[in-house]
Amino acid sequence: MQRNKQLHEFLLNRAEQLTEEWYESLDKTGSGVYASTDPNVIRNLKAQNFEFHQHLCKIFVMEKEAFFKEFDEWVIEIGRDPEHLNTPTHLIMREFLRVREQYMGFIKEYVDSLSAPPSQELIDVWKYAVIEAIDVVMTRVVEEKTNHLNERIEEQQQTINDLSSPLIDLPEGKALLPLVGDIDSDRASAILENTLEGCTTKKVDHLFIDLSGVYLVDTLVAQQIFQLINGLKLIGVTTTLSGLRPEIAQTAVQLGIDFGGINITSNLAGAISMGTN
Known part of the structure; x- marks a missing residue:
């Protein structure tokens, strides 16, 4: 010692x-x-x-x-x-x-x-x-x-x-969610959480979701996108989808996702036009 x-x-x-x-x-x-x-x-x-x-x-x-x-x-x-x-x-x-x-x-x-x-x-x-x-x-x-x-x-x-899923304010209680790039499960979860919270905070009653910039989703992500739509419906938000690419639509159909009750347009201009009528 x-x-x-x-x-x-x-x-x-x-x-x-x-x-x-x-x-x-x-x-x-x-x-x-x-x-x-x-x-x-x-x-x-x-x-x-x-x-x-x-x-x-x-x-x-x-x-x-x-x-x-x-x-x-x-x-x-x-x-x-x-x-x-x-x-x-x-x-x-x-x-x-x-x-x-x-x-x-x-x-x-x-x-x-x-x-x-x-x-x-x-x-x-x-x-x-x-x-x-x-x-x-x-x-x-x-x-x-x-x-x-x-x-x-x-x-x-x-x-x-958070930055890749911005909720853009539009007049008369409307908002736009433009999605761009690949959406993996983590990003899809963030979009779901941020959008529901944002629509509640901003008191949105009609949300336009533009998917024209999304090129690749997997089955889990497709499910989460439609979970978002269902979640918005539960809080009283009407949803219009635009730019839904054929491969995304095909994935949704294969999953048995029901498009009934969902407003769909080919492009964002058509979606906003529909929402203002």
Whole structure:
């Protein structure tokens, strides 16, 4: 235990040296945070690395569970840091592995400084502890980064879905829903939810749905489009479809979807003309 405390102090006293040596040896020709020339980014990167060393050397004086729990705050910070989010993951992993080699060298330096060297078994325990700790932290950082990026992608996709199904106000309680591009099941669900909510909020009583810009739907999507029409009917909204392409109509027929009671026109101009009569 005493040797562990001494090793902890040895490494802690060299944390700043570890950071400076690491940064000086960085390959700064790549991309992301490690290649930045912004003084503020560099300063923050060094501070993050220094904090990493302050945490890591505690592996020799803390219980493992408490050690990783304390380290997790740093992991979350790095995994969600904008500069690291814009850095290729393989470069982040490369730097963890380089730091691991740094520690192997410092453990050797510590052992060589002792007048009575410890057993090889104890040296191996120290090395394994460092390797395991860095591997776990590296994996957690990559996991946190991936999860955060996936959250951002989902948010962006939701925004795209919202923007790709705009409800356009028309006079006298009417509105237009122009649909363009391929509609997958996620987008179809967003259209269903946003349109029902929008028609209720805007007090729409007649909605024109233009499908002339839709080229591909699957059977699930066709069902959801007609679920939308049925949902609108339940809240008192009359629906007129325009631009219904033959392949979409054929899919609907194959599904046994009933067109009865649905106003259908070949184009949007005809739909609006019908709605104004």
